[in-house]
Amino acid sequence: MKSGIHSTYYSDCQVTCACGNKFTTGSTLEKIEVEVCSKCHPFFTGQQKFVDIKGRIDKFKEKQAQGVAYQAAKAAKTAKKTKKKVKKISKKSN
Secondary structure (H helix, E strand, O other): OOOOOOOOOEEEEEEEEOOOOEEEEEEOOOEEEEOOOOOOOHHHHOOOOOOOOOOHHHHHHHHHHHHHHHHHHHHHHHHHHHHHHHHHHHHHHO
């Protein structure tokens, strides 16, 4: 390796987590602060909860049903307006 072009490697880099856990590793930084680690992350602690109960397909089908209902309501409203116009025209012609 060429000397002077590489960053300094610290073999005793101190990593500190927000939960208070500390461990040592090697890095080009002297000190690293992280928000989650293997001691507090839900995946590693076994406390992982699935918030998304509905799947993508269920959500898609729900949106499709809402769209169909909206189109039906829109068509009914248009039909109602058309009926009123026809009624007015028929009264005028009599």
